[in-house]
Amino acid sequence: MRSGIVKSMTVMTTVAMLAVGLAGCGGGSSASSSDKGRVYFLNHKSEVADQYHQLAKDFTKKTGIKVDIVTAATNTLDQTTQSELAKKDAPTILSIGMDNFPKFKKYLLPIQDTDVYKLLDKNGKEYSMKDGNDSFTFPFAAEYYGIIYNKKIINEYGTKPYAVVKSVDEIKDYATLKKVITSIQEHKDDLGLQGAVTTPSVDASDEHRFVSHMSRIPLFYEYQDSNTTFKPELKGTYLKNYKDLFDLEVASSPSNPKTASNKTYDDCVAEFSQGQVAFFPEGVWAYPLIRNNKVADEDMGMLPYWMGIPGEEKMGPASVYDASWAINKKTSKANQEASLKFIKWMVTSEEGKETLSHKMSFSVPFSAFNDKYQPNNVLTLSARAYEKQGKPLVRSFNLPSTQWGDNLANALLEYTQGTKDWDNVEHSYIDGWQKDWKQVKQTTGALPTATKLH
Incomplete structure (x- = not known):
């Protein structure tokens, strides 16, 4: 669990990363207005990358908010995160685990006052990574x-x-x-x-x-x-x-x-x-x-x-409860809000709950995931x-x-x-x-x- 506990059987173990832009894809809006912000999600779970892409496509279609996803290759999350954060259009959602939290904490937005944080269940809130009174991560898989x-x-x-x-x-x-x-x-x-x-x-x-x-x-x-x-x-x-x-x-x-x-x-x-x-x-x-x-x-x-x-x-x-999402505090407020909206949609919509629990096989520590939505x-x-x-x-x-x-x-x-x-x-x-x-x-x-x- 060096940069996330899951490793997978995938050809991506031999490449640095796979980037797929989803704007305008499959009926999604290619003209999402800038005031809606954009989502750029740096994912580390390559075995469920396809499912994330489908969720992003559905979310873009419903909201007009552009979503891009990059999946880091096995054992490269730290390097990929560091590299991507140095870019002008850096990720707005980061994949954070216990092991890389200290390294990237300075980039993370405190999220304890957000609506999404309030949707976490008791264990989710307990295992959100903290520093003092601030919480920084949304655990999404027990x-x-x-x-x-x-x-x-x-x-x-x-x-x-x-x-x-x-x-x-x-x-x-x-x-x-x-x-x-x-x-x-x-x-x-x-x-x-x-x-x-x-x-x-x-x-x-x-x-x-x-x-x-x-x-x-x-x-x-x-x-x-x-x-x-x-x-x-x-x-x-x-x-x-x-x-x-x-x-x-x-x-x-x-x-x-x-x-x-x-x-x-x-x-x-x-x-x-x-x-x-x-x-x-x-x-x-x-x-x-x-x-x-x-x-x-x-x-x-x-x-x-x-x-x-x-x-x-x-x-x-x-x-x-290591696999977690976090928001980049250095991105624009519009991008932060768009990213929180995407996460909220994933953990409350029928499409999101069905995909995370049944298609990705995650036990998700959010309150909306009752017995019906277990892997x-x-x-x-x-x-x-x-x-x-x-x-x-x-x-x-x-x-x-x-x-x-x-x-x-x-x-x-x-x-x-x-x-x-x-x-x-x-x-x-x-x-x-x-x-x-x-x-x-x-x-x-x-x-x-x-x-x-x-």
């Missing part, structure tokens, strides 16, 4: 991540004489999960599998699973020990648990550790979606990429991101079910920088390939954390506000 599983494979495994569980329902903690993964890997040929877990490639397209998702699990529990939501220095208390799970994935995947980085995120998705492995550590956003392949909806579920940390069995998967995403339903069982979701907290993530990914790659040891990973995580937050403070003049977690 997302969840953990360990996705193929129920059919595990239940078939459960019929074997060597099985350590009879069904996935018996996997209730990391100790059991580890035994199941190890056993499936040992008997993969008999089960017709290539491995137990998807390849941890740590390729540039796949590294987010380990530096943006998995890294936040030990962070949450260290924060929980200190009852805080932020620390500029870490002890790395639970990195040994991270290592245990990472080692398990490396040893139980279809790939040789020394060449695992040759696989891309697309390859890892394919391993799971084609039924070649039983487990896939990832988030609900992967559902559109998995479905309609060889894993039926009824066979998909999500386990929490267990790694042997005391008390983790009482928690559910991890949650994140048809079995992984979201699986993750949310833990809350109904009384198990709180693990919270996701800010990471310091893209550079911190890149350095951690490089250290993991070197560890996987056997060229450096685990101490180098811990150094990147702990020392890099302190160094990069210090740099953030020097650059922005502020750090995330530390409040009590409980």
Whole structure:
């Protein structure tokens, strides 16, 4: 989640960005008057770019307000945002996440007094990114991540004489999960599998699973020990648990550790979606990429991101309200109003609600999204079910920088390939954390506000 938690299977991983102007497109008004302002939306979710374009087209047709959309390629949001903000006609709506909020906060309009902010539900308002009394972002997707599983494979495994569980329902903690993964890997040929877990490639397209998702699990529990939501220095208390799970994935995947980085995120998705492995550590956003392949909806579920940390069995998967819209305060008042009008239309109109919830599969934290407008995403339903069982979701907290993530990914790659040891990973995580937050403070003049977690 370096610049937004979702990464996708797309040819845009090889290009800088895709820009599509929508004025006058498909019946839209090409003569929208300047006093109406214009909307220029910098999107970072390439897997739903087509749906955004259709919404923009419909909005232009209804209002006469011109809408342009640019979609940043995977792993380029920070660079693209910086580049686009330097232009005369800069984006009016920015895609902001926890990790790039400190960097771009100076460009953002406080939005707590807007009509759109008032439409956020309780969680949406709570997770709007703040500085003091000001709120700056509209979260538009509550997302969840953990360990996705193929129920059919595990239940078939459960019929074997060597099985350590009879069904996935018996996997209730990391100790059991580890035994199941190890056993499936040992008997993969008999089960017709290539491995137990998807390849941890740590390729540039796949590294987010380990530096943006998995890294936040030990962070949450260290924060929980200190009852805080932020620390500029870490002890790395639970990195040994991270290592245990990472080692398990490396040893139980279809790939040789020394060449695992040759696989891309697309390859890892394919391993799971084609039924070649039983487990896939990832988030609900992967559902559109998995479905309609060889894993039926009824066979998909999500386990929490267990790694042997005391008390983790009482928690559910991890949650994140990272994907957010923000308004550029440096654009004209007319453009700001047009942009707010576009966002309001997306979260209140039938077209917008239907598209965001059902076509994009977002769980949207705005009050207009009742039970009718929840995503048809079995992984979201699986993750949310833990809350109904009384198990709180693990919270996701800010990471310091893209550079911190890149350095951690490089250290993991070197560890996987056997060229450096685990101490180098811990150094990147702990020392890099302190160094990069210090740099953030020097650059922005502020750090995330530390409040009590409980």
